[in-house]
Structures are given as structure tokens and as C-alpha cells.
Amino acid sequence: IGRSHFTGLNDFLSRCQGSEWTARIVASNSVGFWLVLPAIEKVRARMPNVRIEIHHEQTREMATATREGTYDIAFIRQDALLPGLKSKVLRKVGHTFLVPKSLSPKPPRELARALEAFPAALPIGGRMREALARIAAKRGRELHVSVACTSYLHAAKVLESGTAAAVLPDLALPFIDSRKYHALALPEKFTLCLVWSGRNVATRPALAELVEVFSETLTGA
Secondary structure, three states: OHHHHHHHHHHHHHHHHOOOEEEEEEEOHHHHHHHHHHHHHHHHHHOOOEEEEEEEOOHHHHHHHHHHOOOOEEEEEHHHOOOOEEEEEEEEEEEEEEEEOOOOOOOOOOHHHHHHHOOEEEEOOHHHHHHHHHHHHHOOOOOOEEEEEOOHHHHHHHHHHOOOEEEEEHHHHHHOOHHHEEEEEEEEEEEEEEEEEHHHHHOOHHHHHHHHHHHHHHHOO
């Protein structure tokens, strides 16, 4: 509570002086890289006095730290929200298994078979790795992991080399040359939300405005 009040006073002082104020944004590496950062230019065009800090954390830490006021805005899966957090749904986010055409001139028809047939850069662990393992196991197949990654950004770099396939969030698809890859969509999707603390916004009108600007920029509203 004290943090939110002192931050609000600092914002008020900055606005009175016409100087910049700082907004702390947190997201996963992939959401930050392929969704938040491309939107920064448009956001600052509407709010030129805001200085953006971009942080990355695991989902649970993002939710807890945003509720406590450490971060001002977070981008979190809807199923990870905590009491006390406010949110706006941005979009459904899926994932795609991408196979370089240098590895296969013909497009693979079955996801489970492709997961076994092609060397791939896949997550070391977590929900996505478990989901891929289930998809393969249902067809009696195994994952062909050539590079295990802790970040989709790492997987994207391996994919770019043409030496391995990779699973990437669909947020990345507008930033890659789709002509170079065969694409197989994964069945599972999650709901991505723009998240903030209601108590934090109540003492910081500039932050409330920033929430609206981010929401409108990212949804096209």
C-alpha cells in the first residue's frame, strides 16, 4: 500500500514538472519481444512523457509482483490471474510447429509424426514440452529434441539456421518468412491478458491512461 501511494506521488510530481514518469512492464520473453516491444512506438506517440521499463519473469512471479505493485502492467495468461488484479483480454494465443523446407521439401501431414521425424528446438520443460510429449505419445511416437531451450527466442534462432524445426508462439509468425517453413498448428491455445493492480491504478491516473492506451493499441480498438 505504501509503495503504491509513494509511486503515485512521484507520478504527480513528474506530471506537474512536465517530465517523464516510469512505467514498469513485465512479460515473458516471447510476449515482450513479439507483442509488447513492437507496440512501444505507438504507445509513446500517444503518451510521450512515459518512460517504459521492460522486465521478464516466470508467470507466477509476474502475477504476484504486479499485485504487490512492483510492476505496473503485466501480460499474463488468464488462468494465472490472482485476486486483486484487474485484467483485459487481449487475444487467444496458439503455437505452431515450424519445419524448415530445407529439411523437407514436402509438407508433413501429421503433427505427431513430424515431432519424431525432424530434429527440433523445443522447451526444456514446462507445459508446452509436456503437451508436445502427450501429442507424440498418443500416436506411439517420441519427441526428436536436438536443442532444448529455456526461451522461444532461442528456438527461433535455431529455426532461422534451417538445421532444426521449432515450436513458436503464433505471436512470432508475422516476424518470420513463412515461405521458408511448413507449419503445423498445435491444438491448445491460451488467453493472454493485460493485467494491473486496481489499487495501483486508483492512486495513479497516468497509469490508468497507459492501461487504456496499451489495450487499444494491442487490440486495435
